Every structure is written in structure tokens, then in C-alpha cells.
Amino acid sequence: MSEMIGITRRKDVVVVEDLQMVYRVGKMEVPALRGVDFSVKEGEFVAVIGPSGCGKSTLLHLIGGLLKPTSGRILIEGVSISSVSDVARTEIRRQRMGFVFQSYNLLNTLTAKENIALAKRIQGNGYYEDGSAQKILRMLGLENKMEHKPWELSGGEQQRVAIARAVINRPAILLADEPTGSLDSENSRMVLNMLRELNSDYGQTIIIITHDPEAAATADRLIEMRDGKILNRVQNMFYAMGEKRS
Amino acid sequence: MFKLILSNLRQRPTRTCVSVIAVALGVALLLVSMGLSYGQLVDTVRRAQGIGGDFILQSSEASVIFALNSGTIPVRVQKVIEEVEGVEAVTPILAKFLGDQFHIVFGIDPESFGRVNSTLSFVEGGRFSEPREVIIDTIYANSKKMKAKDPLQILGHEFTVAGVFREGIGARVLLPLTTLQELNGTPDKATMFFIRAKEEVALEQVYESLQERFENYKITKTAELQEIMMDSTPVFKEFVTAMVCISVTISFLIILLAMYSTITERTREIGILKSLGASKSYIVRLILNESLLICAAGVGLGFLATFVVIELLVAAFPTLPVAISLFWRVTAAAMAVIGGTLGALYPALKAAGMDPVKALGYE
Ligand SMILES: Nc1ncnc2c1ncn2[C@@H]1O[C@H](COP(=O)(O)OP(=O)(O)OP(=O)(O)O)[C@@H](O)[C@H]1O
Ligand SMILES: [Mg+2]
Numbered sequence: 001m002s003e004m005i006g007i008t009r010r011k012d013v014v015v016v017e018d019l020q021m022v023y024r025v026g027k028m029e030v031p032a033l034r035g036v037d038f039s040v041k042e043g044e045f046v047a048v049i050g051p052s053g054c055g056k057s058t059l060l061h062l063i064g065g066l067l068k069p070t071s072g073r074i075l076i077e078g079v080s081i082s083s084v085s086d087v088a089r090t091e092i093r094r095q096r097m098g099f100v101f102q103s104y105n106l107l108n109t110l111t112a113k114e115n116i117a118l119a120k121r122i123q124g125n126g127y128y129e130d131g132s133a134q135k136i137l138r139m140l141g142l143e144n145k146m147e148h149k150p151w152e153l154s155g156g157e158q159q160r161v162a163i164a165r166a167v168i169n170r171p172a173i174l175l176a177d178e179p180t181g182s183l184d185s186e187n188s189r190m191v192l193n194m195l196r197e198l199n200s201d202y203g204q205t206i207i208i209i210t211h212d213p214e215a216a217a218t219a220d221r222l223i224e225m226r227d228g229k230i231l232n233r234v235q236n237m238f239y240a241m242g243e244k245r246s
Numbered sequence: 247m248f249k250l251i252l253s254n255l256r257q258r259p260t261r262t263c264v265s266v267i268a269v270a271l272g273v274a275l276l277l278v279s280m281g282l283s284y285g286q287l288v289d290t291v292r293r294a295q296g297i298g299g300d301f302i303l304q305s306s307e308a309s310v311i312f313a314l315n316s317g318t319i320p321v322r323v324q325k326v327i328e329e330v331e332g333v334e335a336v337t338p339i340l341a342k343f344l345g346d347q348f349h350i351v352f353g354i355d356p357e358s359f360g361r362v363n364s365t366l367s368f369v370e371g372g373r374f375s376e377p378r379e380v381i382i383d384t385i386y387a388n389s390k391k392m393k394a395k396d397p398l399q400i401l402g403h404e405f406t407v408a409g410v411f412r413e414g415i416g417a418r419v420l421l422p423l424t425t426l427q428e429l430n431g432t433p434d435k436a437t438m439f440f441i442r443a444k445e446e447v448a449l450e451q452v453y454e455s456l457q458e459r460f461e462n463y464k465i466t467k468t469a470e471l472q473e474i475m476m477d478s479t480p481v482f483k484e485f486v487t488a489m490v491c492i493s494v495t496i497s498f499l500i501i502l503l504a505m506y507s508t509i510t511e512r513t514r515e516i517g518i519l520k521s522l523g524a525s526k527s528y529i530v531r532l533i534l535n536e537s538l539l540i541c542a543a544g545v546g547l548g549f550l551a552t553f554v555v556i557e558l559l560v561a562a563f564p565t566l567p568v569a570i571s572l573f574w575r576v577t578a579a580a581m582a583v584i585g586g587t588l589g590a591l592y593p594a595l596k597a598a599g600m601d602p603v604k605a606l607g608y609e
Pocket of ligand 1: 031
């Protein structure tokens, strides 16, 4: 997985072409995305940054198939999800997407283990054979927390369970919307390290939205947005964060 | 999925319990009311059939609910019936409903009764031989703690119990026809005739002969008594339909309410499931299965409650006949499940159609 291949020769996991998204609120139209183009290659770790309201979450939801764009194209592993039926989009989401949210979004009535098991059962395809599932749980430092309910876990632990749930089925893309937004710096660092490890050790493709400069610095590449558009593409190592946290 | 449902049900114990109890109430209501009304009916039919005739002849305007009729046919009609081809034996019966004791007594003519009936047997004492003697059945004897030789008041007159017979024949209390005619003020009249056909003749043939000969009378085949009684009991069918509807409606409404409030509370959970890739059909199945589980528990509890209520009723009123057939058990369970599923359908579809992003409580 982690053999060195030139980045240009890797295949595209996500391709976004002239993506537009207009929300309708009553009679008013709220343009959230005004023509976004970019692509993410297999095994990339991309961070999306930008001021509040610039359309980051909208973009992530569109890529994840939770929303339908007003116009434009989204290809996931070569398959367009913008023009297919709801059923087909659900199917792609089920098999190829993993979500992590700022608010963890674990099911409160289930234990950590059951939360992960539920994802496995709903998706029920090609998850890490037991050995590596165990390895991931160990890496996430969750082995002895598996019987806990979400409220018995710290924010950092809950987020790690959510990450485990998101990657347990080997999704093509892990989509994370401000995964460290509710965490203190220590827990943030831990969560970021784990994402980093998933990326480097398992080749997990990751798109992360963040306001956190440290999180942005973890990524291979930054996509900076403003007002529903992408500003430029900067190679991460030379990036200096221009934004303030909002 | 099952774990998720169970954990959700456990999460809201009060609502789960209330829903289960409400469904149980619907089930028990249906079963108890059907048990009692059919019990009465089935018991009356069984005992009428226990007399042993193949046909019952009544005056044309009479009801098969014997309690509603009085003496209207002259006893001498018996001779005319006996002459009909294929008739083996005929016995007149005068039915009298005792309003104060709320049961029916039959006046019988022992001699001809014995020719129609072959199953009367005594556990104590024997047939009456005096005008002021009666015989009572075992259930009546048990409930009144009576035995042979005990006195018994009927229509303001003192009788003596001559014997106790095994229950299942005619009425719970049988007395001499002539005595009852006298007390009823209808000398030489009977309510109906029980007719026994000759064994070697086809019943249908005798039935036709009887109908031909007694055009202005009502002739009923005892084998068909139950259906005929159901048809002629005032509002029986309407009552049954109403009880079934009430039972369905209870589970429909309670499940609708429970599931609707569940999905409103669990909007976020539904959003999470969708983000995990749960399909619409998965969400629908989740809600429907949850309601099915509540209904199943409700049916179980309803059966239990029915059992307890019936036991208590029978303990309090030993002569009360109760009949809960398998048909009604299945119907009660089916009504709960159908009502519950219909009630859960709208919330389930609504949940399935939720916008996942909104459901996740974004913004
Ligand atoms: N469901 C919606 N209905 C109407 N307008 C919406 C909806 N969701 C988002 N918007 C609008 O679209 C624009 C982009 O929103 P989005 O949530 O994508 O921004 P964001 O970059 O994620 O912001 P933040 O950093 O605060 O999370 C905003 O102007 C927002 O008000
Ligand atoms: Mg956002």
C-alpha cells in the first residue's frame, strides 16, 4: 500500500468538476458553492480550510453523497454520484464513505463496540479482517473502552471510536468535518496522529475540514476556500496559516 | 439491528411500557368480550344440541334465542309432527326466562324427552316424579351448593330438587312441562319442539318434509344452530365488528404516537444511520421492527391479562360460560400487529425520507 508511487500516477478517488450548490430557503437562494474544481488521489491526505460559511461542509456533504448538487459533477472512483438515483448514491455512501463529525455522532444507546459493529453490519463488506480491525482499535487506544457507552467516554475517546467506526469497512475516502473542533489540544493531537497513521500505514485517503492550523499542517495538501470557491492549491510543507480560528 | 432496537426500547422504558400495556389492553378487550359473548352463545348451542334432536320447530315469528320466546304452539302439534315421514320422536319444550335469576328454565315432558334424548345422566338422585320437583345440572348445583332433596324457589313457588344431572342438556334447571305451563299461564302450550329423525332416513329429506308440512313454522337444523343464533342475536355481528375495530384502532393510535415521538426524538440517530449508509428500507425496517416488538410484547401481555380476567370472572360467577377459540386468539394478535404496523408505517416512511444533513443537526 505504502510503496512509493509518483503522486501523478495514482488514480483519482475524488474528482469534482464545476460544482455548484444553491440552497433554497423559502424564496431566497443561498449560493454555497460557486464552481469548485479539484481532485484527490488515492492515499492523499487533504485538508480543506477557509472562513466560516465559505462552503466547506457543503462540499464535504456533496462528496459524501449526503446532498445532491445543483450542478456540476462528482466522481467517486470514476463513478458519478451527482447524476445517479438516491438508491445508488446511498449504496456508494454505504460501501465507499466514512464520516467523522465534529460532534462525534455516536449512537448513545449503544456501546463503543456496538457502534462499530453496527457500521460493520450496515455496510457489511470487505472490512479489515479481524486481525487488522484489532490492530486499528489498538492503535486508536480503544481496546479497553469497547464496552463503554458514549457518555462514559471523554470527547477524545468518543472521536476515536467515531474514527474507528468510519474506517472499519475500509472506505475509499474518510471525510472528516472539523474532527478536532470540540477537543482540547492534547486530544486533538492524538486524533490527528491517528488520522496521520491511518493515512501512512493503511493508505487511507482522507479529506478533513478544519480551522485548526495544527490539523491543517498534518495534511499533505491544503485546499483553501473562500465564498464558495477554491482560492489556490498550496503544497503543505510551505504553507503558513493565514486564517484565524473562528 | 435488533440490538439497536432493544437498546432504544430500553432507553425509553416508560414509553415502551405504556405502549405495550395499551396494545395489551386492546388485545385483552377483544378477547374478553369475544370470550364472554361467544361463551354464552356456544354454551347455549351446545346445551340445545345436548338435548339430542336433529331439528327444532318454532312458531314462524319466534327467535332462536329461546329466552325471548314464550309458549305459543299448542302441545298437540306434537302428534302432527310425529306423523311426518322420517320422524322418530318429538318432544315439546316450554322455555321460560327467569328475570330475577337471569337464567332460563325448560319445562319438559319426561316421557317424550326420553325418546329424543339419550344422554341425560344423574350424578345424584333421579328424574322428577312429582309436579313440584325439578332437576338441576352439575354447574348449577355447584354454584348454588345444592344437592338432591334441597328446596328451590322458582317463580315464587317452592320446588324440591329431585336430582342433579351432568350438565350439557338443555337448560340448567328442568321441571315438568305441565307445572311450568301452569305457572307461566300458558296451559297446553310449548315454545318449541325438538325433533329426532329416523337414523336410516337422510336428514335433508326429513327437513324438506317438515318444511312442506309446517309452512308457517320455523324449522332449524340443530347442527346449524350456532350460525343461525349469531345471525339472529340482535347486533351480535355489529358488536363483534366494533370490538375488532376498537382493538385495531387502539394499537394503531398508540403505535403511531409512540413511533412518531420516537423518530422526532431520534432524528439525529436517523441522520447518523444514513451517514453510515443505511438505506431507506433499512430505516423503514428498523421502525417497523421496533413496533412489531412492542406489539408482540403487547399481545403476550394481553393474553396474560385475558387469562387473569377470565379466571377472576369465573371464580366470581361459576356459571359464566367463556369460550375463547383459537380463531379469536389469532385474530386478536393479528389485529394488534396490523394496527401497530399501520401506525408505524407513516413514522417509518417519514424517518426514511429525512434529509440526512438536516437530521444530523448541522448548522
Ligand atoms: N441547509 C441549508 N440551508 C440554507 N443555507 C445553508 C444550508 N446549509 C448551509 N447553508 C449556507 O451555505 C453556506 C455554506 O455553509 P457551510 O456549512 O458549507 O459552511 P462552512 O464552510 O462549513 O462553515 P463553518 O466553518 O462555519 O462550518 C453558508 O452561507 C450557509 O449559511
Ligand atoms: Mg461546516
